[in-house]
Amino acid sequence: MLVREMMSPPEVVLTEDTTVREAARLLFEYRCEGAPVASAEGALVGIVTENDLLGSHLAAAPDVFARNVDCQPGRRAHLVGEVMTRAVVTAAEDDDACALSRRMFENRIRAVPVLRGDHVVGLVRRRDILRLHLRPDAEVRRDVRAAIAEVIPGHQDVAVSVVDGAVEVAGADDHTTRRAVSDLALTVPGIRSIEFAAPSGTGRSGGCR
Structure with a gap:
């Protein structure tokens, strides 16, 4: 079985200039765990996940129990390019789906962009893998x-x-x-x-x- 038979279209594709707030809204609205980040030409440059966005928020959030200046919040990231992961695990459409599923499970990867050249044509998430096992x-x-x-x-x-x-x-x-x-x-x-x-x-x- 090939990756193209398992992947889903990406509901959301972000850019580095997308605001963190807008990215969070889109991921929440489309119930995505993560989304690929593409350049103006459509080439993959990174991926951003719920954890990336939540980590950015928590790093900048004030600590109501802080008693000294060292515990005060840092600078809040405003753009996806500041919080995304640039070293991305990717797959090709003709890759073996079982091998990719095993790699995602063993390395706790939640989403893998599928590329044709350097452009995103799909995304494999854990729910895509699970969906196959639930076919009638x-x-x-x-x-x-x-x-x-x-x-x-x-x-x-x-x-x-x-x-x-x-x-x-x-x-x-x-x-x-x-x-x-x-x-x-x-x-x-x-x-x-x-x-x-x-x-x-x-x-x-x-x-x-």
């Missing part, structure tokens, strides 16, 4: 069958069932067909595993995960 079984089965029909002659003899994202395929009995079905089906969003039912009169076959 009927949709997954439909897409698996469509993928099989593209390249497997006589695919009408191949039966597909899906339960909670676990796919079982019956009727693909030779190794070459099973490998082709596995390669195709694993491109379908929402699949957790694939197993092949053994031919009648034999035990259950191994699965591909």
Whole structure:
């Protein structure tokens, strides 16, 4: 599965000259955890998150319990360019979606801009990853069958069932067909595993995960 199949369009794209207040309003309005920051030409220059904006606010907020000058608030940042993160983890549309998901989880990354060249064409957030795992079984089965029909002659003899994202395929009995079905089906969003039912009169076959 590729990143382009998992990403969402960015609801908000900011510039370095966007005010912190306006950025906070947009992220709140569109319920975004973060937004890419682009130059006037549309090239990615950074990303700003709720944490960046909140950190800027707290750094400048007065401490009502402060008793000395060292505890007084600092200068408040006014522009996104002052608070954004410039070292951004990015992905390309043709990158492996599973590898990106694992990297985001292991490094606690909330949002990754997807680039075509240096321009933002999408964004992968944790909710995009979660959305794939919540696809209805009927949709997954439909897409698996469509993928099989593209390249497997006589695919009408191949039966597909899906339960909670676990796919079982019956009727693909030779190794070459099973490998082709596995390669195709694993491109379908929402699949957790694939197993092949053994031919009648034999035990259950191994699965591909």
